[in-house]
Amino acid sequence: MLTADVNGSRCRPLPGAVGSCPFCNSEMIPRCGEVRVHHWAHKSKADCDPxxxxxxxxxxxxxxxxxxxxxxxxxxxxxxxxxxxxxxxxxxxxxxxxxxxxxxxxxxxxxxxxxxxxxxxxxxxxxxxxxxxxxxxxxxxxxxxxxxxxxxxxxxxxxxxxxxxxxxxxxxxxxxxxxxxxxxxxxxxxxxxxxxxxxxxxxxxxxxxxxxxxxxxxxxxxxxxxxxxxxxxxxxxxxxxxxxx
Incomplete structure (x- = not known):
């Protein structure tokens, strides 16, 4: 995903930040490498949108x-x-x-x-x-x-x-x-x-x-x-x- 909730606001991924999924509320971590488009990933397999x-x-x-x-x-x-x-x-x-x-x-x-x-x-x-x-x-x-x-x-x-x-x-x-x-x-x-x-x-x-x-x-x-x-x-x-x- 491109956005996550960080301190109550929808945010782009930033190195070191911790966010939560706006759908399932599970923890998300930023992926901010040099090759792929920056995005958020669920920290663990979550019960998110089917x-x-x-x-x-x-x-x-x-x-x-x-x-x-x-x-x-x-x-x-x-x-x-x-x-x-x-x-x-x-x-x-x-x-x-x-x-x-x-x-x-x-x-x-x-x-x-x-x-x-x-x-x-x-x-x-x-x-x-x-x-x-x-x-x-x-x-x-x-x-x-x-x-x-x-x-x-x-x-x-x-x-x-x-x-x-x-x-x-x-x-x-x-x-x-x-x-x-x-x-x-x-x-x-x-x-x-x-x-x-x-x-x-x-x-x-x-x-x-x-x-x-x-x-x-x-x-x-x-x-x-x-x-x-x-x-x-x-x-x-x-x-x-x-x-x-």
Whole structure:
């Protein structure tokens, strides 16, 4: 985790500090080496959030793009008493979950039901085959042209051929990051791919984004389930005579 409670305040890891987990209250120790992103670790195996899993630096670097007060937000369902820690939760109510490792479909659906207004950001580079499938995306996606203007919105008949199949039926928008944890940040920006949920004109809607573009949309609180539905409704109302690859 990136934060722990220290003397009643949420804090970043500092050498020599002692913290407690905001979820299970067990002792946490700082890991402040020179290689990995600084983080807190449970001192002993604890009965923490059952959805918690070991984090990669890819996961931590994404979380660190957001304000501290948005990170590792503690959710409680007051009707059932169920509790979980969200990776990021914005003031506008959007929950962002970052996923590097394989996630069982039942747990994925449970998180989507619990958080409701959410966005997944998935490491699409985890398997080499996933990275290879997206390399020819410009030849596999048809761009929507509206009033002779490019929209940067694309339609595909073959979402399962482009994206990891275990994510394409999610009812939440899923953004695939194909740069992965070993990306060279000095190289030209590579697009992320936001896969909209459900279908439009019997196809799937895809929006390529730069990392900065996605972050601006989230940080400005313009990206949420209402805005996603609005874009899908606008596309559904279009006559799609003018598309191009």
């Amino acid at each position: 959805w918690w899993e070991p984090e990669t630096d890819w996961h931590r670097n994404w979380k660190n793009e957001f304000p501290l007060r948005w990170q590792e937000y503690l959710f409680t369902d007051h009707a059932t008493g169920e509790r979980h820690i969200a990776d990021v939760h914005t003031l506008a109510g959007l929950t962002v979950e970052f996923q590097h490792s394989h996630l069982e479909p039942n747990e994925r659906r449970a998180r989507e039901t619990f958080y409701k207004n959410m966005l997944w950001i998935v490491d699409g580079s985890r398997l080499e085959g996933n990275r290879k499938k997206i390399t020819e995306w410009r030849n596999k996606l048809a761009e929507i042209i509206q009033n002779q203007h490019r929209t940067n919105l694309f339609l595909t008949d073959n979402a399962d051929d482009l994206f990891p199949a275990n994510w394409t039926n999610s009812p939440a928008p899923v953004c695939f990051d194909y740069m992965g944890p070993k990306a060279d940040s000095s190289s030209d920006p590579q697009p992320l791919f936001l896969l909209y949920p459900e279908t439009v004109h019997r196809k799937r809607l895809v929006e390529p984004l730069t990392r900065d573009g996605l972050l601006r949309s989230i940080l400005s609180e313009r990206l949420n389930m209402n805005s996603v539905r609005g874009i899908m409704q606008n596309v559904a109302s279009l006559r799609l005579g003018g598309r191009r690859r």
